Amino acid sequence: MYEMMPNLDPRSGKSLYEQIYGYIKEEIQKGNICCGEKLPSTRLLSRQLGVSRSTAQLAYEQLLSEGYIESVPCRGYFVCQMKELYHLKLDRDSFLQEKPENPASARCRYDFSPNGIDLEHFPYSVWRKLSREVLQDDQKELFHLGDARGEPKLRAAICTYLHQARGVQVQPSQIILGAGNDYLLMLLSRMLGTEHRIAMESPTYRHAYDIFQRLGYDCCTVMMDKSGMNVEELKECGADIAYVMPSHQYPLGIVMPIKRRQELLQWAAERPERYIIEDDYDSEFRYIGKPIPSLQGSDSHQRVIYIGTFSKSIAPAIRISYLVLPYSLLNRYEQVGRSFSCTVSRIDQRMVQLFMERGYYERHLNKMRALYKNKHDILLSELRGLKCVQRILGDRAGVHILLQMVSGKSEQEMIERAWKAGVKVYPLSEYCIDKKKYDPTVILGYATMSEKELREAVKILKQAWD
Amino acid sequence: MYEMMPNLDPRSGKSLYEQIYGYIKEEIQKGNICCGEKLPSTRLLSRQLGVSRSTAQLAYEQLLSEGYIESVPCRGYFVCQMKELYHLKLDRDSFLQEKPENPASARCRYDFSPNGIDLEHFPYSVWRKLSREVLQDDQKELFHLGDARGEPKLRAAICTYLHQARGVQVQPSQIILGAGNDYLLMLLSRMLGTEHRIAMESPTYRHAYDIFQRLGYDCCTVMMDKSGMNVEELKECGADIAYVMPSHQYPLGIVMPIKRRQELLQWAAERPERYIIEDDYDSEFRYIGKPIPSLQGSDSHQRVIYIGTFSKSIAPAIRISYLVLPYSLLNRYEQVGRSFSCTVSRIDQRMVQLFMERGYYERHLNKMRALYKNKHDILLSELRGLKCVQRILGDRAGVHILLQMVSGKSEQEMIERAWKAGVKVYPLSEYCIDKKKYDPTVILGYATMSEKELREAVKILKQAWD
Numbered sequence: 050m051y052e053m054m055p056n057l058d059p060r061s062g063k064s065l066y067e068q069i070y071g072y073i074k075e076e077i078q079k080g081n082i083c084c085g086e087k088l089p090s091t092r093l094l095s096r097q098l099g100v101s102r103s104t105a106q107l108a109y110e111q112l113l114s115e116g117y118i119e120s121v122p123c124r125g126y127f128v129c130q131m132k133e134l135y136h137l138k139l140d141r142d143s144f145l146q147e148k149p150e151n152p153a154s155a156r157c158r159y160d161f162s163p164n165g166i167d168l169e170h171f172p173y174s175v176w177r178k179l180s181r182e183v184l185q186d187d188q189k190e191l192f193h194l195g196d197a198r199g200e201p202k203l204r205a206a207i208c209t210y211l212h213q214a215r216g217v218q219v220q221p222s223q224i225i226l227g228a229g230n231d232y233l234l235m236l237l238s239r240m241l242g243t244e245h246r247i248a249m250e251s252p253t254y255r256h257a258y259d260i261f262q263r264l265g266y267d268c269c270t271v272m273m274d275k276s277g278m279n280v281e282e283l284k285e286c287g288a289d290i291a292y293v294m295p296s297h298q299y300p301l302g303i304v305m306p307i308k309r310r311q312e313l314l315q316w317a318a319e320r321p322e323r324y325i326i327e328d329d330y331d332s333e334f335r336y337i338g339k340p341i342p343s344l345q346g347s348d349s350h351q352r353v354i355y356i357g358t359f360s361k362s363i364a365p366a367i368r369i370s371y372l373v374l375p376y377s378l379l380n381r382y383e384q385v386g387r388s389f390s391c392t393v394s395r396i397d398q399r400m401v402q403l404f405m406e407r408g409y410y411e412r413h414l415n416k417m418r419a420l421y422k423n424k425h426d427i428l429l430s431e432l433r434g435l436k437c438v439q440r441i442l443g444d445r446a447g448v449h450i451l452l453q454m455v456s457g458k459s460e461q462e463m464i465e466r467a468w469k470a471g472v473k474v475y476p477l478s479e480y481c482i483d484k485k486k487y488d489p490t491v492i493l494g495y496a497t498m499s500e501k502e503l504r505e506a507v508k509i510l511k512q513a514w515d
Numbered sequence: 516m517y518e519m520m521p522n523l524d525p526r527s528g529k530s531l532y533e534q535i536y537g538y539i540k541e542e543i544q545k546g547n548i549c550c551g552e553k554l555p556s557t558r559l560l561s562r563q564l565g566v567s568r569s570t571a572q573l574a575y576e577q578l579l580s581e582g583y584i585e586s587v588p589c590r591g592y593f594v595c596q597m598k599e600l601y602h603l604k605l606d607r608d609s610f611l612q613e614k615p616e617n618p619a620s621a622r623c624r625y626d627f628s629p630n631g632i633d634l635e636h637f638p639y640s641v642w643r644k645l646s647r648e649v650l651q652d653d654q655k656e657l658f659h660l661g662d663a664r665g666e667p668k669l670r671a672a673i674c675t676y677l678h679q680a681r682g683v684q685v686q687p688s689q690i691i692l693g694a695g696n697d698y699l700l701m702l703l704s705r706m707l708g709t710e711h712r713i714a715m716e717s718p719t720y721r722h723a724y725d726i727f728q729r730l731g732y733d734c735c736t737v738m739m740d741k742s743g744m745n746v747e748e749l750k751e752c753g754a755d756i757a758y759v760m761p762s763h764q765y766p767l768g769i770v771m772p773i774k775r776r777q778e779l780l781q782w783a784a785e786r787p788e789r790y791i792i793e794d795d796y797d798s799e800f801r802y803i804g805k806p807i808p809s810l811q812g813s814d815s816h817q818r819v820i821y822i823g824t825f826s827k828s829i830a831p832a833i834r835i836s837y838l839v840l841p842y843s844l845l846n847r848y849e850q851v852g853r854s855f856s857c858t859v860s861r862i863d864q865r866m867v868q869l870f871m872e873r874g875y876y877e878r879h880l881n882k883m884r885a886l887y888k889n890k891h892d893i894l895l896s897e898l899r900g901l902k903c904v905q906r907i908l909g910d911r912a913g914v915h916i917l918l919q920m921v922s923g924k925s926e927q928e929m930i931e932r933a934w935k936a937g938v939k940v941y942p943l944s945e946y947c948i949d950k951k952k953y954d955p956t957v958i959l960g961y962a963t964m965s966e967k968e969l970r971e972a973v974k975i976l977k978q979a980w981d
Contacts, residue, residue, distance in 0.1 A: 110803055114770055114911065129774055168655045177650045184643045189634045192830035228694045228834070228858035235701055235855065239729060256854070263705060263851045307583055308595050337576055364658035366861045368694070388725045389701065392694035392858045395832040 053089065053097055065100050066107035073108065077117050077128055088118060088126040157473035159506035163300065163449040163494030166361055170420060175409050179400045191395045197387050199226025199371075200398045206405040207371055215332060216342030217355055219373050225382065228368035228392035230328075230358055231260055236389060237354065237372060238264045240381045241290070241324070248288035250278050252480035252487070254299045257292060257328065270483045273298065277305035280312040289323045291316070295344045296332040300480045300492055302443015302451060310344050317352035324375075325353045333362045333414050335446040336422040351375035359401065361448075362414060369393050369401055421448055424495045424503060431507035436515045437463070439488075448496035451477060454489040463491055463514060470513040472506050519555065519563055531566050535574035543583050543594055554584060554592040623939035625972035629766065629915040629960030632827055636886060641875050645866045657861045663853050665692025665837075666864045672871040673837055681798060682808030683821055685839050691848065694834035694858035696794075696824055697726055702855060703820065703838060704730045706847040707756070707790070714754035716744050718946035718953070720765045723758060723794065736949045739764065743771035746778040755789045757782070761810045762798040766946045766958055768909015768917060776810050783818035790841075791819045799828045799880050801912040802888040817841035825867065827914075828880060835859050835867055887914055890961045890969060897973035902981045903929070905954075914962035917943060920955040929957055929980060936979040938972050 055072035057065060076082045089097065091105040098105070109126060112118045118126050183191070198204065204221040211217035227233040234257070243265040249258050251270035261268050271282045271291075278293055291313065295305035305313075317323045327344045335341070345353040355373035363369075374382055404410050429444060437458055442451040454463060460476040467474050477490035495503060521538035523531060542548045555563065557571040564571070575592060578584045584592050649657070664670065670687040677683035693699040700723070709731040715724050717736035727734050737748045737757075744759055757779065761771035771779075783789045793810045801807070811819040821839035829835075840848055870876050895910060903924055908917040920929060926942040933940045943956035961969060 114803060114807060117773055129772065165659070168658050171655070171658060173650065177647070180646050180650055181643070184639065184646055189637070192634050192637060192832040193631070194826075194831040228698070228860075229856050231855040232694075232698065232858050235705075239701075259854045263854050306595065360660075365660040366658040368856075368858055368860045385729045388722070388729050389697040390695050390834075392698050392834055394694075394834045394860070394863055397860055397863070 053094060055098065057098065057100070064104075066104045066111070069094075069098065069100070069105065069108035070111045073112055074117055082128050084128050084130045086128045087124075088128065090125055157468065158471040159498065159502055159509065160473040161449075161475065161493040161495065161506065162473070162497060163475060163492050165494065165497035166364065166448070167417065167420060167424075167496050168364065169499070170416065171364060172409065172413055175404070176400070179403050180396075182403070183396055183399045191399060193395075195391055195395045195398070197389065197391050198222075198224065199391050199393060200395060200402065203398045203402040203405075204371075206402050210405060210410070211343075211355075211357070211373065215329065215357075216346035217373060218346055218348075219355075223374050223376070223379065225372040225374060225386070226391060226393050226398065227370055227372070229360070230257075230330075230356060230370045232392055233356060233370050233372050234260050235264060236386055237326075238266070239385050239389075240374075240378055245290050246286070246288040247290045247292055247326075248278070248283050248286055249292050249482070250294070250298060250301075251483050251485065252300055252477060253292075253482065254294070254328070254330075255480055255482065258482055261292070272485070273301055273303065275303065276309040277303050278309075278313065280309065280316055283313075283316060289320065290326060291324075292326045292328065293344070294328045294330060296329055296341055297335070297443075297446045299330065299447075300443070300449065300451065300477060302445075302447060302449070304341055304446065305344070307347075310347060313344070314348055314350065314352065317348075318350040323352060327353050327355045329355060329357045331361045331447045332357075334418055334421050334448060336418070336425055337445045345373060348375075351377045354378070362417070363401070363404075363410075367397065367401065369397065421496065424448075424498070424500060425450075427500050428493065428495050428503050428507065431504055435511060442490070449492055449494040452491050452493065454491070456488075458489055460489040460491060463489070466513045467491075467510055470509045472509050472513070474510075519560060521564065523564065523566070530570075532570045532573035532577070535560075535564065535566070535571065536577045539574065539578055540583055548594050550594050550596045552594045553590075554594065556591055623934065624937040625964065625968055625975070626939045627915075627941065627959040627961065627972065628939070628963060629941060629958050631960065631963035632830065632914070633883065633886060633890075633962050634830060635965070636882065637830060638875065638879055641870070642866070645869050646862075648869070649862055649865045657865060659861075661857055661861045661864070663855065663857050664688075664690065664848075665857050665859060666861060666868065669864045669868040669871075670837075672868050676871060676876070677809075677821075677823070677839065681795065681823075682812035683839060684812055684814075685821075689840050689842070689845065691838040691840060691852070692857060692859055692864070693836055693838070695826070696723075696796075696822060696836045698858055699822060699836050699838045700726050701730060702852055703792075704732070705851050705855075706840075706844055711756050712752070712754040713756045713758055713792075714744070714749050714752055715758050715948070716760070716764060716767075717949050717951065718766055718943060719758075719948065720760070720794070720796075721946050721948065724948055727758070738951070739767055739769065741769065742775040743769050744775075744779065746775065746782055749779075749782060755786070756792060757790075758792045758794065759810070760794045760796060762795055762807055763801070763909075763912040765796065765913075766909070766915065766917065766943060768911075768913060768915070770807055770912065771810070773813075776813060779810070780814055780816065780818065783814075784816040789818060793819050793821045795821060795823045797827045797913045798823075800884055800887050800914060802884070802891055803911050811839060814841075817843045820844070828883070829867070829870075829876075833863065833867065835863065887962065890914075890964070890966060891916075893966050894959065894961050894969050894973065897970055901973075901977060908956070915958055915960040917956050917958055920957070922954075924955055926955040926957060929955070932979045933957075933976055936975045938975050938979070940976070 055069055057068050091102055091109060094105040095102040113120060117129060119129050120126055201221060204224040207224055208219050208221050211219050227236060246267045246269060247261050248269055248271045250273050258268060269286050269288060271286055272279050283291055295310060313325060317325050329343055345355040358370040359367050437455050438452045439455045440453040442453060444450045460478055464474055464476055475492040477487060477492055481487060521535055523534050557568055557575060560571040561568040579586060583595060585595050586592055667687060670690040673690055674685050674687050677685050693702060712733045712735060713727050714735055714737045716739050724734060735752050735754060737752055738745050749757060761776060783791050795809055811821040824836040825833050903921050904918045905921045906919040908919060910916045926944055930940055930942055941958040943953060943958055947953055
């Protein structure tokens with residue numbers, strides 16, 4: 050029988066039983082106690098080490114529960130058989146070197162990023178107030194798991210909004226909430242399957258293109274003409290799903306006219322299993338006239354899958370997006386989607402619900418629309434007279450515009466000249482997946498810059514470009 | 516030229532331009548104005564209707580931007596061609612009937628649900644305090660989109676915890692945060708591909724089984740023996756991924772001993788592309804000795820994918836789970852997973868980060884462990900002497916136990932008798948996917964019940980069963 054000689058230290062901070070447990074475990078791992086060997090009884094061990102019997106007992110129980118030793122009735126404790134020893138040391142050098150996290154991308158003084166939103170005017174105090182209210186009174190039920198589709202009251206609030214502001218024909222049961230568009234597209238791919246060819250507009254929102262590719266879809270691009278996705282080309286490409294942004298196409302900013310919408314809806318209705326995914330990402334911001342109704346609202350054949358988000362209208366960090374499924378897909382959601390628990394915390398859902406129900410959302414949208422319109426107007430007026438700009442596209446809505454350059458100028462040249470002067474602008478060609486030729490065009494997002502910054506940045510652009 | 520005769524009402528609440536726009540749109544939709552027809556000029560229209568010219572202009576701009584009319588330079592405004600009219604009315608009756616949401620499942624006075632957690636003792640006041648702190652000072656950057664893997668500081672805090680409490684060998688770059696296990700398994704399936712056979716323990720956590728099936732995996736079950744998943748059977752079944760819960764198997768409550776762990780790790784190391792998914796769902800709660808180190812900690816071949824969650828240890832509604840990827844999968848994450856934006860709000864991430872960094876998490880875990888241990892002890896002592904119970908299994912850890920019934924009793928009979936007396940208990944057979952024979956066993960979860968309720972419920976069970 051093995052004799053125990055641990056170096057017990059009552060001042061080590063570790064309890065005696067843990068020290069004994071650790072010692073025996075290490076001895077087994079090192080092979081100093083062989084498998085099958087008998088350990089002293091707890092009575093003997095307690096005498097040997099000068100500890101109480103219950104301490105010895107606890108150490109053995111831990112070893113038992115981790116499987117290092119086993120107890121044989123009427124015979125005692127024995128070391129278990131192990132093929133290999135427990136290895137806690139890991140040879141990490143042979144693996145991939147750790148990359149630095151978040152490599153700080155070089156920054157410019159003025160950044161016309163088309164992705165950001167204006168967070169200077171976020172209603173922080175309202176948000177705090179709602180957060181306090183939602184968390185007060187120890188609202189237990191909020192901490193339990195909720196409905197997989199999202200909380201019924203928030204879905205009802207979204208329904209009201211979509212119906213009134215976007216002309217979407219929707220019942221709460223058609224809405225599925227999720228933590229961001231990427232997640233919802235992933236969930237949707239479970240319902241549709243990946244045996245589809247998806248037609249994307251060209252140029253398009255590259256992130257969505259990447260997501261579909263990562264999800265295993267066969268993606269193709271269809272040229273945009275001045276009305277949006279070319280339906281003749283769509284028919285030829287053999288796709289059965291079309292992904293479009295009819296309210297304000299990204300990046301071109303085109304609003305799809307009613308005729309093209311009808312053609313697109315008719316294309317979808319022609320064959321079973323054809324769908325249109327309508328991404329209504331920034332429809333909230335339209336500066337001339339009221340927002341244009343959604344494509345979904347004029348679909349009488351249940352072929353439009355509508356996707357919207359609070360990323361642009363509240364904040365990207367509020368991870369709440371929503372799918373509106375046509376009735377024809379609800380059964381499939383029940384079969385394959387419902388198992389996936391909702392990805393949005395109920396606390397956040399309750400906050401957004403109150404934000405909408407109490408009119409804060411409407412007020413926030415109106416405020417932001419006015420703010421963005423002001424920025425939009427300033428930017429356009431400042432840009433007047435730039436000699437190298439042939440046309441301005443995609444204005445009147447959203448939070449970015451496009452500058453089509455006069456011939457002879459290359460995107461790369463314009464971007465580099467701006468960059469050297471301290472202004473970051475973005476190339477349209479980055480959104481052109483098919484590498485077809487476009488007129489050199491740069492994108493200017495104006496959401497994150499202040500009005501003063503916009504004026505200053507355009508002044509610099511003038512000097513750098515003209 | 517078409518003559519406009521709208522019924523303008525200055526008190527209708529709608530602006531004049533909207534009324535004119537609405538009137539013309541409706542006339543076009545009804546076919547009263549044909550495609551190609553010329554509309555009056557804005558000057559003429561304003562005179563005809565007695566409105567300002569800018570009002571007429573606005574109405575036309577809205578019609579233009581929605582594509583109902585087009586402007587031909589030097590000639591005027593013309594109605595566009597449309598193949599079909601805009602249909603806002605939807606025939607919903609022919610579609611699926613709306614199902615009632617959340618059909619209230621019949622409730623019992625005492626519910627031994629194995630899924631809940633004790634929310635009576637959730638640290639609501641700490642949570643409120645952290646929420647106030649995180650939202651104070653208009654912390655703008657929290658509302659921007661963050662790192663796709665999750666915030667670096669929270670990942671670092673999780674690393675520290677996993678290393679110290681679970682013996683997980685991990686660097687922050689290996690951690691991917693996501694809104695719940697279901698989402699993370701979905702993301703993982705993107706990295707691994709679905710061309711795998713997944714071996715699940717039998718019985719197992721049925722929800723995970725369903726998720727894998729929905730994700731398109733070929734799933735098979737491998738019998739559990741008293742040490743956990745039977746490795747011989749695993750080898751025979753042809754699976755290349757094994758999904759196991761070695762710390763406290765659900766539902767059987769078995770702790771996998773070191774020998775079986777070694778066998779399992781060896782199985783994985785034998786072939787490239789074999790992986791073990793270790794679900795460490797409730798390892799935080801262990802009542803005898805300290806928690807048993809994770810399987811991942813003894814993996815020297817980078818074959819264990821570890822998944823953990825705050826659902827049990829904080830609350831299900833806090834949608835934060837984490838994957839620890841082996842280095843061998845990090846490249847694949849970069850290729851196919853990184854595109855998907857993080858599904859957890861940065862505000863929630865910051866709150867959990869502070870909760871961990873400031874020692875609240877540790878205190879909360881210790882408090883809950885003591886609470887659950889007390890419930891565990893009371894339940895076991897109350898159950899003593901039940902004649903129909905042959906053995907109690909799965910105790911010592913987690914928040915549920917199993918009662919194996921003496922022969923001659925069926926699960927169904929015991930559950931029905933309990934139900935009629937007002938106590939809900941759960942059948943083991945529900946977790947048995949392969950429909951093999953098990954001794955009749957019922958599951959009792961004790962997290963959500965108070966100590967008083969536990970005593971009362973067992974008293975009723977005694978009367979109902981014996």
